[in-house]
Amino acid sequence: MKVGIIGCGAIANIITTSIVPEDNGIEIAYFFDKDIERAENLASLAGGVAALDFDDMVDNVDLVLECASPDSVKHFAPKVLAKGRDMIVMSVGAFMDVDFYQKIEKIAKENNVKVHLPSGAIVGLDGIKAVSKFGLKEVTLVTR
Secondary structure, three states: OEEEEEOOOHHHHHHHHHHOOOOOOOEEEEEEOOOHHHHHHHHHHHOOEEOOOHHHHHHOOOEEEEOOOHHHHHHHHHHHHHOOOEEEEOOHHHHHOHHHHHHHHHHHHHOOOOEEOOOHHHOHHHHHHHHHHHOOOOOOOOOO
């Protein structure tokens, strides 16, 4: 499976360095970022390509992973889904906009594609929920 990444910061770096060394059928092939130097640096780690053209990247992958921002989701997700590509969205806050959520849901259904929403930056929330039944009184969650 060929993957293209939008946003080449800390999250993309962790994902790329975790997946690249393994033989798991996943090839992170394209990297797209508004800062081309960041895309080039990450692409060199993975043996991939820093994409200068977003549409070219999407045309050549099976899945797009967004690791940028809610604004990036709003800008790029409709294009990715309309081209018939599945997408993993890390910046799930974009879907707090109900109109945008409904728009994406419609595009995904029309193109028979899926949008995957992992825990992302608030992964600690799953752990908090898991231990909440044991008398948890207070939590401090710091995200960066």
